[in-house]
Amino acid sequence: MDLALAPETLARWQFGITTVYHFLFVPLTISLAALVAGLQTAWVRTEKEKYLRATKFWGKLFLINIAMGVVTGIVQEFQFGMNWSDYSRFVGDVFGAPLAFEALIAFFFESTFIGLWIFGWDRLPKKIHLACIWMVSIGTLLSAYFILAANSWMQHPVGYRINGEKGRAELTDFWLVLTQNTTLNQVFHSFSAAFLTGGAFMVGIAAFHLMRKKHIPVMRTSLRLGLVTLAVGGLFTAISGDTLGKVMYEQQPMKMAAAEALWDGEEPAPFSVFAYGDVDKGHNEVALEIPGLLSFLAHSDFESYVPGINDTNEALQEKFGPGDYKPIVPVAYWGFRWMIGFGMASFSVGLLGLWLTRKKFFLPAAYRTGEDEVPHLVLLKKPLGSRLTRLYWLAAVWTTAFPLIANAWGWIFTEMGRQPWVVYGVMRTEDAVSPGVSQAEVITSMTVFTLLYAVLAVIEVRLLVKYVKAGPPELSDSDLNPPTKLGGDVRDADKPMAFSY
Amino acid sequence: MELHDVWFVLIAVLWTGYFFLEGFDFGVGVLTRLLARNRAEKRVLINTIGPVWDGNEVWLLTAGGATFAAFPEWYATLFSGFYLPLLAILICLIVRGVAFEYRAKRPEENWQRNWETAIFWTSLLPAFLWGVAFGNIVRGVRLDADFEYVGTVWDLLNPYALLGGLVTLTLFTFHGTVFTALKTVGDIRERARKLALKVGLVTAVLALVFLLWTQVESGDGASLVAFGVAVASLVAALGANQAGREGWAFTLSGVTIVAAVAMLFLTLFPNVMPSTLDPEWSLTVTNASSSPYTLKIMTWLAVVATPLVLLYQGWTYWVFRKRIGTQHIADLVH
Numbered sequence: 001m002d003l004a005l006a007p008e009t010l011a012r013w014q015f016g017i018t019t020v021y022h023f024l025f026v027p028l029t030i031s032l033a034a035l036v037a038g039l040q041t042a043w044v045r046t047e048k049e050k051y052l053r054a055t056k057f058w059g060k061l062f063l064i065n066i067a068m069g070v071v072t073g074i075v076q077e078f079q080f081g082m083n084w085s086d087y088s089r090f091v092g093d094v095f096g097a098p099l100a101f102e103a104l105i106a107f108f109f110e111s112t113f114i115g116l117w118i119f120g121w122d123r124l125p126k127k128i129h130l131a132c133i134w135m136v137s138i139g140t141l142l143s144a145y146f147i148l149a150a151n152s153w154m155q156h157p158v159g160y161r162i163n164g165e166k167g168r169a170e171l172t173d174f175w176l177v178l179t180q181n182t183t184l185n186q187v188f189h190s191f192s193a194a195f196l197t198g199g200a201f202m203v204g205i206a207a208f209h210l211m212r213k214k215h216i217p218v219m220r221t222s223l224r225l226g227l228v229t230l231a232v233g234g235l236f237t238a239i240s241g242d243t244l245g246k247v248m249y250e251q252q253p254m255k256m257a258a259a260e261a262l263w264d265g266e267e268p269a270p271f272s273v274f275a276y277g278d279v280d281k282g283h284n285e286v287a288l289e290i291p292g293l294l295s296f297l298a299h300s301d302f303e304s305y306v307p308g309i310n311d312t313n314e315a316l317q318e319k320f321g322p323g324d325y326k327p328i329v330p331v332a333y334w335g336f337r338w339m340i341g342f343g344m345a346s347f348s349v350g351l352l353g354l355w356l357t358r359k360k361f362f363l364p365a366a367y368r369t370g371e372d373e374v375p376h377l378v379l380l381k382k383p384l385g386s387r388l389t390r391l392y393w394l395a396a397v398w399t400t401a402f403p404l405i406a407n408a409w410g411w412i413f414t415e416m417g418r419q420p421w422v423v424y425g426v427m428r429t430e431d432a433v434s435p436g437v438s439q440a441e442v443i444t445s446m447t448v449f450t451l452l453y454a455v456l457a458v459i460e461v462r463l464l465v466k467y468v469k470a471g472p473p474e475l476s477d478s479d480l481n482p483p484t485k486l487g488g489d490v491r492d493a494d495k496p497m498a499f500s501y
Numbered sequence: 502m503e504l505h506d507v508w509f510v511l512i513a514v515l516w517t518g519y520f521f522l523e524g525f526d527f528g529v530g531v532l533t534r535l536l537a538r539n540r541a542e543k544r545v546l547i548n549t550i551g552p553v554w555d556g557n558e559v560w561l562l563t564a565g566g567a568t569f570a571a572f573p574e575w576y577a578t579l580f581s582g583f584y585l586p587l588l589a590i591l592i593c594l595i596v597r598g599v600a601f602e603y604r605a606k607r608p609e610e611n612w613q614r615n616w617e618t619a620i621f622w623t624s625l626l627p628a629f630l631w632g633v634a635f636g637n638i639v640r641g642v643r644l645d646a647d648f649e650y651v652g653t654v655w656d657l658l659n660p661y662a663l664l665g666g667l668v669t670l671t672l673f674t675f676h677g678t679v680f681t682a683l684k685t686v687g688d689i690r691e692r693a694r695k696l697a698l699k700v701g702l703v704t705a706v707l708a709l710v711f712l713l714w715t716q717v718e719s720g721d722g723a724s725l726v727a728f729g730v731a732v733a734s735l736v737a738a739l740g741a742n743q744a745g746r747e748g749w750a751f752t753l754s755g756v757t758i759v760a761a762v763a764m765l766f767l768t769l770f771p772n773v774m775p776s777t778l779d780p781e782w783s784l785t786v787t788n789a790s791s792s793p794y795t796l797k798i799m800t801w802l803a804v805v806a807t808p809l810v811l812l813y814q815g816w817t818y819w820v821f822r823k824r825i826g827t828q829h830i831a832d833l834v835h
Contacts, residue, residue, distance in 0.1 A: 067602035070555065071595040077565045081580025082587060083647075092573020097798060103566035104806045107559045112814055115552035123820055163792070168573070170792040179661075188793065380685065392579040434581040436704055445588045452592060456599060475697040487820055496831035501551045501605050 007201050007442055008433045011083040014446040016415075020408045021453050025069030027407055030144055030191070031198025031233070032062040034136040035225065037130070044130050049475060050217040050371075055474035056479075057218065058202070059133075063118065064399060064463050066321055068456065070111070075449065077103070083442060087422055094160050094171045095150055098178070102146035109139030122498035125348035126482045144194070145187055152183040155414070155421050156251045162426075169426065185247050189240040193343065193410070195233030197403035201345045202226025203353060204400025205468050208372050211393035215471040218372050227353045234347025241340070242297065248414075249298040254312045254325060255417035258332035261287075262308045269294035269306035272333075278307050282310050320425070327419040335413030343406035356392065357383070455487050504800060505790035508571040508734050509773070511803055513766040515567055516580055519560035520669070521676075521758050525751075526550040526557055527771060528677015530624020533617060535674070536681065541827040542689050543617055545691055547601065548830065549684040552821050554601060557777070558594065570799055574789035575773045576718055581652025590627045590834065597623035628673045630664040639715060641775035644782050648789075651778075661714060668711045671704040672761070676754045681745040686826040690700065694742055696722060697750070701739045706729070708735060708757075720767045727764035728782060731757050753761055817825025 036059045038361030043051035077099065080088050088095075120129045153159075159173030177183070204333040206223035209215045230488035235327045249256045258262075263283050277284035292302035299306075307315070307328060316325035356377040360368065367376045367383055376383035377392055384392065422429040478498050481491045527541040529550050550557075572577065580587055596619050619764040640661050643652035649673035678700050682693040712728050720728070738753035769775075773789050776782035 001709050063602065064606070067599055071598035074558075074562065074594050074598075075591055078587060078591060079582055080569065080583055081576045082566075083581070085577035085581035088569065088573055088728075092569055092576060093795050096570030096573055096576070096791070100563070100566040100570040100799060101561065104810065105565040105801060108556065108806075108814070109811045111559045112817055113556040115555055116817055116820065119552040119821065171795045171798070174795075174798050301798050396561040413752060434577075434584075435583055435647075435652065437581050441584050444585070448592060449589065452595065452619055456595075459599075459603065464601060466607070487822065494828045495827075497548070497829050498831075499822075500548045500830050501601055 003126065005439060005441055005443075008061070008430050009434050009436065010442040010446055011437075012429065014083060014442065014449065015079065016412070017446070017453070018079065018449055021409060021457075022072040022076060023071065023407055023411060024404055025065050025072065025485060026144065027194035027197040027403070028201060029062070029066045029069045030137075030140045030194040031277040032058060032201070033133065033140050034195075035198055035202065036062050037133040037137045037254055039221075039332030040130050040133055040226070042155060044126055049480075050221055051476060052479065053221055054218045056475075057429065057467075058222070060467050060473075061201075062463060063114075064460065064467065066114065068460050072453070077475065082169075082445070084422075084432050085433055085436065086433035087427065089426055090168050090432070091423060092168070093159075094169050094177065094227060096172055097171060097174060098146045098150040098153075101152075102143050106139050106143035106146060110136055110143065113139065119497070121481055122478055123488045124482075124486065127486055128486070130484065142193070144190060146439065148186050149178050149183045150189055152180065152186045153177050155186070155418060156180065156182040156247075157423050157426050158182075169423075182251065185240060185244040186234055189237065189244045192233050192236035192240050193403065193407055195229050195347060196237050196343060197233075197407060199226050199228075199230025199233050200400055200403050203230055203350065204397050207393040208353055208468065209471060211390065211397070213374055216374055216470045220358060220371070220373075222377070223353075223357065225351050227357065230346065231354050234343070234350055237343055237389035238347070246300070246311065249306070252418060253307055254309065254316065254415070255327065256298065256333065257307060257309045257312050257328050258329045258417055259336035259413065260304065260306075261329055261333045263293065263310050264308040265305060265311045266308065267295070267305035268292040268303045269298070272440065275333065277329075319321075323420070325420060327417050332413055332417040335409045335416065339406050339410040341406075342402040346399050346406070348403040349396055353392070353396060355379075504793055504796040505571070505786045506771075507800060508567075508796055509766070509770060509786045511796065512564060513566055513762065514572065514764075515560060515564035516610075517759050517762045519557070519564055520673070520762055521755050522557035523554070524628075524669075524673040524679040524758055526554040527624045527628040528673045529681060530674065531628065531670075531674045531680060532621050532677055532693075532696075533624075534621045536678070536693060540613070540617075540703055541830060544605075544680060545685055545689060545827055547604070547620065548825055549681060551601070553814075555598070556817065560600070561594075564681060567803075569797070571791055571796060572773060572786075572789040572795035573791060574783075575784055578644065578648045578650060578774055578789075579638070579782060582644075582652075583637070583652045583657065586630050586634060587658065593627045597627075621661075625670065627658065629670040632666035632669030633662045635669070635765055636662030636711075638774055639665075639719070639769055641772075641777040641783070643778050644774065644776035644784065645778065646782050648774075648776075648782065648784050653813055661711075664707065664711045664714070667679045667702050668704070668761075669705050671700060671707055672754075672758060675700045675704045675738075676751075676758060679747065679750040679754050681741055682742070683751045684824055686824040687763050687828075689826070690824075694745070694747075697742045698739065701735070705732075705739070705787065708732070712761065713762065715768055720764075721768070724764050724767040727760050727767055731760035731764060734760060746777045 039051055040055040040059060043055055062214055080234045113132045117132040117136060120132060158170060159176035160169045161172050162169045203226035205228055206219040209219040210223060214336050260272050261277060261284055262269060270289035270291045272287060272289050274288040275284045276286040286365065294306055295304040296302050309499050313325050317323065357375045363378055364381060368376050377389050418424055420428050529546050533543045533546050537546055539827055600616040600619040604613055636655050642650055643656060645651050675697060678693050678697040682697060709732060712731060716724060716728050734753045734756040738750050738757060741749035741753055771786050772783045773786060774784040
C-alpha cells in the first residue's frame, strides 16, 4: 500500500493531530486551576474585592479552556483501542494501569469538584467553595502525573517482563513505573512548562488591558502573578529540560543525536545552532556550531564523547537486527529548537517584565505606583519612553501563545524522536496498529476529528477573545455575601441561582 | 472467585454506574425537545444536570481505562471492532460537553439554539448506540482466532442490537423523565410526571421483548432473576410515578437499569465477547485478562478509590438537592 495512506501513517497522523490539539488545553488547565485557586485563596484571606474579580475573570477563561481539554481527552482514552489494538493487546497489562488510576483518582476529582465550583458560589460556604478549586487543581496534577508515567514507560520501559506464551509485556513493578527517573523528570518538565504557559497567558492578557489603562487594579495584580509564574516556571522548565535531556542521552541516544543532527560521534561534541543537511547521505552541508556545548548538555562536561546518528544506528542494528533506527532527523532537529526557542523567548519576556515592573528593588521612589496605577516600566533609573513601553506590552501580548507552540513541538520532538519504536526497544510502531481497522475507517475518523477540532478551535478562541476583552466582571451582592450553610442559605426559595447554564 | 472474575464484576459495576448516572442526563438531554415548551424550560432541564453531568461521564472513562488495564484483549477487540459506532459516540460526547459549557456564554439566540439542538442529538444518539453496542457484545460478533473483529459495521446493526438500542434510549429517557419530576418545581414537574407514564409504558414493552429475547437465547437461572427484578422495578417505578412518589420512582427506574445491565453481564459471563464464528475464538475472562499482579494492584485501587468517589459524588447531589424552576434561572449571560 502507498506509504502515505498506509494505516500506520494515518493512525499516526490522527494520534498526532488529536494529541497535540488536546495538549493545547492541558498545560493551561493545569496552571490556571492552580492560579485561580491561588487568587481565590487571596480573596478568602484578605477579602479584597480585586482578588475576587480576578478569580472570576481568570476562572471564566479557565472554564472555557478546561471544557475543551476534557472533551478532547475522551478521545485519548479510547484511541489506543481503536487505532492501536495490537499495541493495546501487547502493553495493556502495563500501560492500562496508570490510565485506570488516572480515571478513577484524577478524572473523578476534576469533574466532580469542577461542577461544585462552577455551580457552588451560592451553595457552598466560602472556604468549602475554595477547597473545591484546590481539589480540581490537585486532580489536574494527578491526571498529568499518571499519564506521563504511562508515556515515560513508552520512552523507557521498566518494571515489566515479556510473557512469551501470551506474547505480551506484563507488569512486575508498578512502583518503578511511577517513580523511574524518566517519569520524575518528565513530570517535573511538563509541570514547569505548564506554569510557564499559564504565566505567559496571564501576562499577555494583563498587558493587553494595562496598555489600554483598563481594569488596572485587577490586571496589575494579575500581571505580577503572571510574571512570577512565568519566570519561575521558565527557570524550572530550563533546569528540568536539562536533566531530562541528560536522561534521554542515556536512554535514547538516537533521539538526542537527531535533535542535534550530529551524524558522527564527536569528542568533544558541539551544539548545533543551525544545520542544513542531506538526510539520505547522512551528513550536514551547512552547520553553525558552539564547540563542546553538546558534551556539556549530555554529560555535564565539555570534553566527553557523544555518539552520532550513524554510530547509534549501527549499534542499534547490532542489538535489534537489520533495519533503519533513525527518526526523521529534520523534525527532531527543528522540533527541539522550536521547543527551546519559543519556551525561552517567553521566559525572557517574563524575566524582563519582572525587572521592569519591580516594586521597590533598586527603584527610585518617585516611580513607585499605587494600586490603581499602571506600573512604570523602569529599565535603570528612568521609566521607558512611551514607545518602548508600548513595545514591551505588545511583546507580552504577542508572546502569549509562544509556550503553546513550544509544548506542541516538545511533544512532537520526543514522540517522533523515539521512532521507529512505540515502546522503545520493545515494540515498533508499525506492529502497533489495529490490523482489523480499514484504511477507510481511519481516514473517516481522522477527517471528522480534524474538521470538528478546527471548528471548535474557532469557537473557543472567539469566546476567549470575547471574555478577555470584556474584562473582570462587576461583583454582585450574592458574590460578596457567600452562603454560610451547605446547600445555600434559605433566604428566598425563589431566588435565581448565582450561576446557571 | 478469582481476580479476573472480580474484575468482570467491577467492570459490570462501572458500566452500571455509567448507565445509571449518565442515563438520566442523556434522558434530560432528550427531554429538551420532548418536554420543554420554551427556552426557559430548556434551561431548567439543562441546569438540573449542570453540576453533575461531567462527573457522570467519568464513569465511562473509568470503565474504558479499567477495561484496558484488567482486560486488554477485550479493550482492544471492542474498540477496534466497533470503530465507527464508537467514533460517533465520541463525536457526540465531545460536542455535548462543549454545548453544556458554551451555550450560555453568548446572548445571541442563534448561538444558544444551535447548542440546544446539539444537546438533544448528542444525548439521543449515544443513548441509542450504547444499547446497540451492548446488544452486540451479548449476542456475540464475528471474531477470528486472533480475536480480531472481522465483521462489517452493517453486521452490528442487526435487529437484536437495534432493539437493544431502542431499549437504552427509551429507558434512559424514562429515567431522565422521573429525574426531572424529582428535580424540578412548577408546571414542568407535573408534565414530566405525565410524560413519564407514556415513556415508561413504551420502555416496558420494548424492554420486555429485548430481555425476554436475551433470556431465551443465552439466559440462565441468575439472569432470569435479574430479568424479573428489572421488569418488576420498572412496573413499580411507573406505579410510584403515578402515586406522585418521585423519589421512589427515580430509585426504581435506577434499579431497572441496574438489573437490566446485571442481566446482560450475567448472560455474558464467563465470556466477555463471544465469537459467533467459533466458540473457541470467544474472548473470556481468562484469555482476555491481565496478569494476576496487575489485577491485584487494580483491585487495591478499586477498593480504596471507589468508596471515596461514591462518597464525594453523593455529596455533590446532596449539595445541589434543591428543586429548580423557571424562577431560579437568571436571565443573564455568563
